Amino acid sequence: MNFKTVNIITLGCSKNLVDSEHLLKQFEANGFIVTHDSPEPADVVIVNTCGFIFDAKEESVGMIMDCVASKNAGHINKLFVMGCLSARYNSDLTAEIPEVDRFFGKFDFDAIITELGIQKRKDLLFDRVLTTPSHFAYLKIAEGCDRTCAFCAIPQFTGKHKSVPIADLVAEATRLAQKGVKELLLISQELTYYGIDLYKERKLPELIEELSKIDGIEWIRLHYAYPANFPFDLLNVIKNNPKVCKYLDLPLQHVATPVLSAMRRNITEAQTRELVARIRTEVPGMALRTTMLVGHPGETEADFELLLDFVRQARFDRLGVFPYSHEEDTKGYEALADDIPQEVKEERAARLMEVQQAISEEIAAQKVGQTLKVIIDREEGEYFIGRTQFDSPEVDGEVLIDAENLEIGEFYSVKITSSDMFDLYGVVV
Numbered sequence: 001m002n003f004k005t006v007n008i009i010t011l012g013c014s015k016n017l018v019d020s021e022h023l024l025k026q027f028e029a030n031g032f033i034v035t036h037d038s039p040e041p042a043d044v045v046i047v048n049t050c051g052f053i054f055d056a057k058e059e060s061v062g063m064i065m066d067c068v069a070s071k072n073a074g075h076i077n078k079l080f081v082m083g084c085l086s087a088r089y090n091s092d093l094t095a096e097i098p099e100v101d102r103f104f105g106k107f108d109f110d111a112i113i114t115e116l117g118i119q120k121r122k123d124l125l126f127d128r129v130l131t132t133p134s135h136f137a138y139l140k141i142a143e144g145c146d147r148t149c150a151f152c153a154i155p156q157f158t159g160k161h162k163s164v165p166i167a168d169l170v171a172e173a174t175r176l177a178q179k180g181v182k183e184l185l186l187i188s189q190e191l192t193y194y195g196i197d198l199y200k201e202r203k204l205p206e207l208i209e210e211l212s213k214i215d216g217i218e219w220i221r222l223h224y225a226y227p228a229n230f231p232f233d234l235l236n237v238i239k240n241n242p243k244v245c246k247y248l249d250l251p252l253q254h255v256a257t258p259v260l261s262a263m264r265r266n267i268t269e270a271q272t273r274e275l276v277a278r279i280r281t282e283v284p285g286m287a288l289r290t291t292m293l294v295g296h297p298g299e300t301e302a303d304f305e306l307l308l309d310f311v312r313q314a315r316f317d318r319l320g321v322f323p324y325s326h327e328e329d330t331k332g333y334e335a336l337a338d339d340i341p342q343e344v345k346e347e348r349a350a351r352l353m354e355v356q357q358a359i360s361e362e363i364a365a366q367k368v369g370q371t372l373k374v375i376i377d378r379e380e381g382e383y384f385i386g387r388t389q390f391d392s393p394e395v396d397g398e399v400l401i402d403a404e405n406l407e408i409g410e411f412y413s414v415k416i417t418s419s420d421m422f423d424l425y426g427v428v429v
Helices: 014-029 052-071 084-088 090-096 110-114 155-159 166-178 206-213 233-240 257-263 269-282 301-314 331-335 342-366
Strands: 005-010 033-036 042-049 076-083 136-140 183-187 219-222 244-249 287-294 317-325 372-382 383-387 398-400 411-419 425-427
Touching: 005 014, 014 033, 014 076, 014 110, 014 136, 014 331, 033 317, 042 052, 042 084, 042 244, 042 342, 042 411, 042 425, 052 076, 052 084, 052 411, 076 110, 084 090, 084 155, 136 166, 155 301, 166 206, 183 206, 206 219, 233 269, 244 425, 269 287, 287 301, 287 342, 301 342, 317 342, 342 411
Parallel strands: 005 033, 005 042, 042 076, 136 183, 183 219, 219 244, 244 287, 287 317, 398 425
Antiparallel strands: 372 383, 372 411, 383 398, 411 425
16 A cells, blocks of 8 residues: 555544554554644544544544545545444444445554554554643553443443553653653543552552652643542542642532432442542642533432532532433443433533532632642743643643743743633733
8 A cells, every 4th residue: 555644533532542642653653644633635544433422423423424525525545433433333334434444443453554554563552643732641541441330331342441551651651751741641431440450459549659750740630530439548649749730530420319329320429528528638729620410310400409509519620511411332221211301401511510610710710819830731822821730631721821932831830810710810920
């Protein structure tokens, strides 16, 4: 094959992004010109899809069809599809979209490489083409999930929880640091289970300690910690290791015990409240991000009002909300009736976000007058845009700095001068 250019289009979560980055490195090492999410024509386009909920599936199918149109117009020679949607609906997609040259599963990286007639470079297994700004990178510490949440189909196509060995993660993180990465964002379906399959016990605190020893790494951020049976020894690491951001992404999904039970979350209202209180007590100043799922089968108006009250009391720094999507291949699809109208789901989501936006605005206003450590992500218009340790890229708020000649990827002390619902404004001191 005489193909010279490869473009990977990544949809969905940051775990997909890491997969794309590893694939891009293999193509680059084999002489391809590689791009990511590029609108320009390419010999080979690979769409890395998401198949989690309806909206994500719809976006993935829409992108595939856009690429089919580009292929029919002669802008693409080979069109491949990989990722969660492809793994979940491979036979259906193959029959319905024959213009795609081949559909691959979520982890068929070797098959994609072989399909293009190139050799896998095993010496580059810990190397990637970074698609994020060069000063931060996602580090996927595990894949798959052992949980059985009623609303989630992910374990059906990712398999059981599988940790990456500590030595391999240290090797990958060291390569990233050598490229200039200063912030590691640890991701997996479930961070707190890390190591249980390899070492027969949870090893996330030990992994973090090893990563923090790497020269050049200044921030380590934790995403997606499951609340049930939370490992409280992790809080000691967050509190005492200066490289670990006082930030935790803790997807709670709900607080009402009947809803949590129907969701198969293995936690109660009382345990949820105790967990949040203990985290706040043991790590003062911790920024908590969470997600909530509204409109789950059986959620009553009283359950939802309880959730609203809980959010008002807990005062999460950041909160995302999703209306329930009745997904085939989930534990709840057959067992539970999708008994809440879509307009009610969306109305509840809007009400919850209205409450959270007021809280986020109040929390931001409390930072006015403080001087915070900020990493600069980019320059945009008249501002340099950065983040504090309390904010993750793309999903949280930012700090807009009116300054000249700041360096992207560097840390600065910034005095916060004002705020709005989402962002802070400041000056370098």
